[in-house]
Every structure is written in C-alpha cells, then in structure tokens.
Amino acid sequence: MAAVKQKLLLMGKSGAGKTSMRSIIFANYVPRETSRLGATIDVEHSNIRFLGSLTLSLWDCGGQDHFIDNFLEAEQENVFKDVAVLIYVFDAESMETKDTDYFRRVCDAIYTNSRGAKIFCLVHKMDLINENEREQFCKVREAQLKKIGERLDLTCFWTSIWDETLYKAWSEIVRCLISNLDTLKAKLRALCEVCEADEVVIFERATFLVIAHAVIEPHDDIHRFEKISNIIKQFKLSCNKKRAGLESLQVQNANSTVLILDFTVCTSIMLVCSDTRIRPAAVLHNIQLANEGFKPLLDDAPIAGSDMLIEPKNIPSSAPKASVLR
Amino acid sequence: MREERKEACKNMNGSYEEQTDSYGPYTVPGSGSYQEHGSERVGRPTTESLTKSRPQILIAGLPGSGKSSVQSVVFHKISPHETVFLAATESVHKHEVGNSAFVQLQILDIPGKLGSVEAEENLDSVMKGCSALIFVIDVTSENTDEALSRLKDTILRAYNANSNIFIEVFIHKADALTEEQRRYCQSELQERVDDELRESNDKVINRISYRTTSIFDHSVFEAFSLVVQRLISELGALESMLDLLVNRCIMEKAFLFDEVSKLYIATDSTPYHPQDFELCSDLIEVNIDLGGIYSEKIAKKGAADKDDDDKSSKGRSSTATIHLSNNMILYLREVSQYLLLVCIMRRQNFDGNVGLIEYNVKIFAEGLREIIERRRQELNLPSES
Numbered sequence: 048m049a050a051v052k053q054k055l056l057l058m059g060k061s062g063a064g065k066t067s068m069r070s071i072i073f074a075n076y077v078p079r080e081t082s083r084l085g086a087t088i089d090v091e092h093s094n095i096r097f098l099g100s101l102t103l104s105l106w107d108c109g110g111q112d113h114f115i116d117n118f119l120e121a122e123q124e125n126v127f128k129d130v131a132v133l134i135y136v137f138d139a140e141s142m143e144t145k146d147t148d149y150f151r152r153v154c155d156a157i158y159t160n161s162r163g164a165k166i167f168c169l170v171h172k173m174d175l176i177n178e179n180e181r182e183q184f185c186k187v188r189e190a191q192l193k194k195i196g197e198r199l200d201l202t203c204f205w206t207s208i209w210d211e212t213l214y215k216a217w218s219e220i221v222r223c224l225i226s227n228l229d230t231l232k233a234k235l236r237a238l239c240e241v242c243e244a245d246e247v248v249i250f251e252r253a254t255f256l257v258i259a260h261a262v263i264e265p266h267d268d269i270h271r272f273e274k275i276s277n278i279i280k281q282f283k284l285s286c287n288k289k290r291a292g293l294e295s296l297q298v299q300n301a302n303s304t305v306l307i308l309d310f311t312v313c314t315s316i317m318l319v320c321s322d323t324r325i326r327p328a329a330v331l332h333n334i335q336l337a338n339e340g341f342k343p344l345l346d347d348a349p350i351a352g353s354d355m356l357i358e359p360k361n362i363p364s365s366a367p368k369a370s371v372l373r
Numbered sequence: 374m375r376e377e378r379k380e381a382c383k384n385m386n387g388s389y390e391e392q393t394d395s396y397g398p399y400t401v402p403g404s405g406s407y408q409e410h411g412s413e414r415v416g417r418p419t420t421e422s423l424t425k426s427r428p429q430i431l432i433a434g435l436p437g438s439g440k441s442s443v444q445s446v447v448f449h450k451i452s453p454h455e456t457v458f459l460a461a462t463e464s465v466h467k468h469e470v471g472n473s474a475f476v477q478l479q480i481l482d483i484p485g486k487l488g489s490v491e492a493e494e495n496l497d498s499v500m501k502g503c504s505a506l507i508f509v510i511d512v513t514s515e516n517t518d519e520a521l522s523r524l525k526d527t528i529l530r531a532y533n534a535n536s537n538i539f540i541e542v543f544i545h546k547a548d549a550l551t552e553e554q555r556r557y558c559q560s561e562l563q564e565r566v567d568d569e570l571r572e573s574n575d576k577v578i579n580r581i582s583y584r585t586t587s588i589f590d591h592s593v594f595e596a597f598s599l600v601v602q603r604l605i606s607e608l609g610a611l612e613s614m615l616d617l618l619v620n621r622c623i624m625e626k627a628f629l630f631d632e633v634s635k636l637y638i639a640t641d642s643t644p645y646h647p648q649d650f651e652l653c654s655d656l657i658e659v660n661i662d663l664g665g666i667y668s669e670k671i672a673k674k675g676a677a678d679k680d681d682d683d684k685s686s687k688g689r690s691s692t693a694t695i696h697l698s699n700n701m702i703l704y705l706r707e708v709s710q711y712l713l714l715v716c717i718m719r720r721q722n723f724d725g726n727v728g729l730i731e732y733n734v735k736i737f738a739e740g741l742r743e744i745i746e747r748r749r750q751e752l753n754l755p756s757e758s
C-alpha cells in the first residue's frame with residue numbers, strides 16, 4: 048500500500064501564528080522560539096510522513112493581504128483544488144471584519160474547488176484573552192464562523208502555543224485523515240483489557256499527537272491525553288538537548304503506574320494501571336507481543352526513517368524559501 | 374502596543390500579588406497574618422514560632438528588573454510568559470515558603486521604586502534580619518549607571534546592617550544574551566562592582582556571588598538553588614551522603630531536590646553539568662504533571678474500595694525510571710516528604726542491580742530522616758507524621 052498524500056492548507060492573516068504552530072508540532076520548536084519567526088513569503092510547502100500510510104502535504108500560506116489576494120484570484124485553482132483539510136487560523140486578540148471577509152472568500156474558494164474538504168477554524172492566541180471572558184468570547188465567535196461556513200464541514204478550536212489546546216486541535220485534524228481508525232481502536236481496546244490497564248493511548252512518535260485511545264476506567268479530565276502529549280513532547284526535547292532519545296518512561300505514584308514507551312516504528316504507547324498488583328514487566332511483555340499485530344495498521348508502507356520530518360530550523364533564514372507557486 | 378496590552382490585561386486581571394495594602398511601605402507585616410500559596414498547598418500551619426525561624430531572603434533591584442518575576446516563577450509556579458501581567462510592586466511583600474524541611478524561607482519582594490524617607494529607614498531594620506540579599510540587575514536595561522549605583526548602595530547598606538549576610542547578584546534577563554555574552558557580561562560587571570566597592574569597603578567583596586539568570590530557562594532555578602544551599606547548615610553532611618550513595622551504586626550523578634520548587638538542595642561531588650540539572654528537573658516536572666493527572670481518580674477509587682487499596686498504596690512512594698537511547702538511566706525516588714532523589718546512571722550499572730540500588734536509597738533516606746528530625750527540632754518545625 049502506497050502512502051496516501053493529503054493536502055492541508057494552513058491559512059489566516061499575517062501574524063496569526065500559522066508558522067508558529069506548524070514549527071512546534073512538526074519541527075520541534077519550543078513555544079518561545081516562535082517569536083523569532085519571520086513572516087512567510089508566498090507558500091512554504093512541506094511533506095510530512097505521518098504514520099506509514101499517510102503523507103501530509105502542508106501548505107503554509109503567507110498571510111499578508113497581497114498573498115491572500117493572489118491565492119484567491121490568479122492562483123485559486125492551484126491552491127484550492129484537491130484540498131483535504133483547510134486550517135484557518137484567527138488571532139483571537141484582533142478579529143476584525145476584514146478577517147472574516149477573507150475567511151468567507153476562502154470558504155467560497157474551497158466550496159468551488161474542494162467541496163468535500165474539512166474546515167478547522169483555530170481561534171488562536173487564546174492566552175491573550177481574559178480567562179473570565181473566554182467562554183462568552185468562544186460562543187460568539189463559534190456562531191459567527193459556523194454561519195460563514197454553513198455549507199461546509201466546519202469545526203472550531205480554541206488554541207494557544209502555551210498549553211495543550213494546540214495538541215488537542217492538531218490531534219483532531221490528523222485523526223480525520225487516518226483511514227483505519229476503527230480497526231485500530233478495537234485492537235487497542237483488546238490490548239487494554241489483556242494488560243488489565245485503565246487506559247491505553249497511541250501517540251505518533253515524532254509529533255506526539257494522539258492517534259487513538261482505549262479507556263476502560265473513566266477519568267474526569269477529558270483533556271488529559273493532550274496534556275500528556277504536551278508534557279512528553281517537552282521532555283523529549285530536553286532529552287534531545289543531551290543528545291539522547293527518550294526510549295521509555297515509567298512513573299509510579301501513590302497507586303497508579305504510567306508507562307510510556309516506543310511502540311511501532313512510527314508510534315509510542317502509553318499505559319495507565321491503577322491496580323498495583325500488575326507488574327510493569329508483564330505489561331511490557333504484552334506490549335511487545337501486541338507490536339506485530341499493530342504494525343500493519345500503523346507502519347504500513349515503506350518508512351523512510353530520517354526524512355519523516357522537515358526541519359525548517361536547518362534552513363538559513365536568508366535563503367529563499369521554496370515556493371510551489373512558481 | 375505591547376505596553377498597551379500589558380496595561381489592559383493588568384486592569385482586567387488585577388495583579389497576581391497578595392493585597393497588603395493595609396501595611397505601609399517597607400513595614401513587614403506581622404507573621405501568620407496571611408498565608409502564602411506555597412504554605413497553603415502543603416497545608417502546614419504558619420505559626421509564630423515557625424515563621425520566626427525561617428531564614429529571610431530580600432530581593433532588591435531597580436523597578437522592572439524582574440524581582441517579582443523571579444520570585445513568582447520559582448515559588449509560585451507562574452509560567453514565565455505570564456509575568457508580563459505582573460503589576461509593579463508597591464509595598465514590601467513577604468512570601469512564606471514552606472516546602473520540604475530544607476526549603477523553609479521568607480522571601481521579601483520589595484518595590485524597585487524608592488519609598489519615603491521613613492520607609493527607607495525601615496529597610497535597614499529589615500536587612501538586619503535577612504540571611505541573604507539578592508540584587509537583580511536587568512541586562513536589557515539602558516541605565517546601567519543607575520543600576521550600578523543602586524547595587525552599590527544596597528550592598529553596602531545590607532552589609533552595614535548585617536555583616537553575615539550573603540550577597541547574590543542576579544544578572545537577569547540573560548535570555549537576551551548568547552553564552553559568550555553571558556560570560557563577558559558577568560566578568561565585566563563583577564570587575565566594575567569590585568572596583569567601586571574597593572574604595573568604600575573591601576571586605577564585602579568576598580561575600581558577593583554573581584550569576585546570570587533568566588526566567589525562561591533553568592538558570593534562575595539553578596541560581597536560586599545555590600542561594601538556598603548557602604543557607605543550609607547541613608549541606609556538607611548531605612553532600613557526603615550523596616557521595617557515598619553514588620560510590621556504592623556506581624552512579625554518574627545524584628541530586629537531592631525540593632519537589633515543589635524544583636530547587637536542588639545538594640548534589641554529590643562529581644563534576645556538575647548544567648544539562649544534568651536541567652534534565653533532572655524536567656523529569657520532576659513530568660513526574661508532578663503525570664501524578665497530577667492520575668491522582669484525582671485514585672482519590673475517588675480509594676474511597677470506593679478502601680480496605681482493599683489502603684495498605685498497598687500508602688507505602689508506595691513515588692518513583693520514576695527513564696531509559697534514554699544513549700544507554701543512560703534517570704532514576705527518581707521520593708526519599709522524604711517533598712524531597713526527591715534524582716540520579717543519572719549507566720544502563721549496565723542499573724540493570725540487574727535495582728534491588729541493591731533500592732536498598733542503598735533506603736539507607737540514604739534513613740540518614741536523611743535523622744538530619745531532618747534534628748533540623749526540625751532546632752528550627753521548631755512540626756515533625757513529619
């Protein structure tokens with residue numbers, strides 16, 4: 048099975064935070080480093096191998112007016128055809144009529160060229176909105192954006208590079224592109240039961256986005272997996288600083304054991320057990336046995352290990368950026 | 374525009390600081406009158422006798438140099454990027470810090486703005502009671518001359534009030550500098566201060582330590598760790614216990630951490646590398662965060678089937694084991710209330726030796742308990758139950 052290539056458009060006004068989020072999720076930036084990013088010229092195009100069977104073709108579209116105008120007019124067909132996902136990023140702190148007007152025009156272009164595309168509106172930089180006002184703010188914005196995109200399949204997220212909301216949104220985005228998710232979930236549930244674990248989660252190894260989970264013991268915190276993505280990704284980066292990769296992590300507190308380890312080539316797995324009689328060694332053994340069964344679902348299609356991720360960091364900032372429009 | 378936003382947010386959110394408006398400038402409010410977040414969190418009573426025995430650390434510096442930020446990031450777990458919302462400090466704020474037995478402090482955060490004559494006089498008596506003075510100097514600020522003259526005045530004043538005081542200069546906001554600039558900045562500043570002080574009082578020079586710091590990386594935790602260590606009289610004993618442990622278990626490095634503040638209390642005598650400290654303190658964060666997520670459920674579950682769980686769970690202290698791809702192991706173990714031992718080991722010395730390591734750690738924890746018990750008696754702290 049060859050890897051399926053899916054086109055993702057990343058749009059929104061200049062300074063909204065598009066390149067920031069892409070760099071954090073796919074290129075191992077820490078949030079603070081994004082303050083050094085310059086404005087994107089035209090389009091920065093990257094191919095990201097995501098699991099074995101999926102390649103994300105990510106178009107980071109520069110948000111300055113003259114670029115957007117160009118995308119909507121002269122380049123419309125080139126930009127908007129064959130789009131699987133449109134990610135439209137708004138700056139929560141400054142949402143003006145001009146932004147929603149552009150969004151309306153982008154929605155129209157999607158409707159014309161890629162009617163089946165999924166739309167994700169990311170209202171971003173939520174950290175700058177006063178906590179007490181967030182709920183009301185979100186309600187108003189969501190209604191407004193849903194109205195604009197009513198002909199399309201549209202979902203809203205509230206994000207910030209400073210917390211797990213970014214992982215929440217991007218996990219949802221990539222999950223809608225994974226084809227065999229139901230089979231995967233069923234298999235995962237079986238594994239969870241065999242291990243007598245409370246829950247099991249699979250993360251994509253490089254981004255640490257949540258791929259799938261099975262939960263047997265309910266838990267109140269519905270955002271916990273994204274929080275863990277964020278926590279472990281940060282820790283992986285600090286291990287990298289010591290030029291070491293994180294192979295496995297085992298944390299035991301009062302009466303729960305959390306195990307996180309490399310699973311298949313493309314994924315990591317987390318198991319949580321609250322039954323203290325369960326021995327980590329036994330769980331590890333079960334995971335190793337399960338590994339074979341999961342490989343076809345997760346690692347299928349040839350894996351080119353090292354070129355999994357593009358590293359924009361290695362591109363000198365003065366060098367001209369590759370543009371797909373020329 | 375940045376400034377505008379800061380103002381707006383300040384008004385919306387109020388400030389993060391405690392309201393001590395009823396106390397005049399430079400008068401330290403009586404102890405026990407209010408509880409600080411840290412002591413609330415660990416649920417230890419702030420009694421009169423207890424707060425008296427806590428060493429005091431005074432943080433001084435020009436307005437906007439980052440005094441409140443340092444204090445809030447290290448002790449109140451405010452995220453560094455949130456410090457832009459901190460309002461200017463208007464009066465002396467006393468923060469009680471009651472974490473592990475070794476981190477029992479009072480942090481005095483004073484306004485950078487000069488107060489009234491009366492308030493300034495009061496500062497002398499405050500300094501008399503302080504064990505350490507931290508002077509924060511902003512490397513990104515233009516008015517170096519003003520900062521230097523304030524630095525000199527403050528140091529001399531503190532020294533005259535209390536010649537046993539430890540003096541720490543934090544060369545702060547160093548995130549703006551490269552590694553090389555950091556070193557240069559530090560040596561140049563030190564030279565200038567030494568020159569100026571030599572004229573007035575050369576004994577004080579030896580009491581000053583310089584450290585470059587930033588709230589955006591580990592440097593402020595590293596620097597504050599060293600400040601706190603200067604105030605721990607049992608440091609030598611702790612270090613030799615760690616040396617013994619490292620020797621017996623063939624470890625590469627071992628740190629004893631205060632869990633809540635993530636300051637390290639002591640380390641063994643093998644060479645110190647900042648990245649080791651960073652990695653160990655990041656592990657503590659992971660341990661706390663994961664523990665936080667999966668403890669709620671435990672509380673609920675524990676209530677449901679109490680008799681079943683009680684015994685097995687109570688005795689289990691927190692542990693973490695990390696395998697790294699360079700054949701190193703990070704091993705974390707809770708050795709006392711809010712005290713964590715974090716060790717770096719080679720895999721070949723870890724695999725197959727876990728029993729021995731655990732035994733030695735237990736011996737270490739027992740020794741530690743004795744030290745803590747003595748400390749509690751001396752400092753009049755309530756003993757661990």
Ligand SMILES: Nc1nc2c(ncn2[C@@H]2O[C@H](COP(=O)(O)OP(=O)(O)OP(=O)(O)O)[C@@H](O)[C@H]2O)c(=O)[nH]1
Binds near residue numbers: 066085087207
């Ligand atoms: N406060 C806050 N700032 C953010 C957030 N995300 C990004 N930023 C900042 O926003 C600025 C602009 O980010 P970019 O990612 O370059 O913006 P962009 O959307 O790619 O802009 P163009 O390339 O011109 O279209 C950077 O300084 C980021 O640090 C966020 O969640 N909160």
Ligand SMILES: Nc1nc2c(ncn2[C@@H]2O[C@H](COP(=O)(O)OP(=O)(O)OP(=O)(O)O)[C@@H](O)[C@H]2O)c(=O)[nH]1
Binds near residue numbers: 484
């Ligand atoms: N870049 C950088 N900025 C910092 C650092 N520490 C503090 N700041 C910023 O410096 C500004 C002033 O910080 P405060 O902590 O309020 O300063 P202060 O010394 O308490 O000021 P007064 O209370 O008026 O005396 C804030 O906007 C902080 O975000 C740092 O390490 N690096």
Ligand SMILES: [Mg+2]
Binds near residue numbers: 065067087109110
């Ligand atoms: Mg950009």
Ligand SMILES: [Mg+2]
Binds near residue numbers: 440460461462
């Ligand atoms: Mg202040």
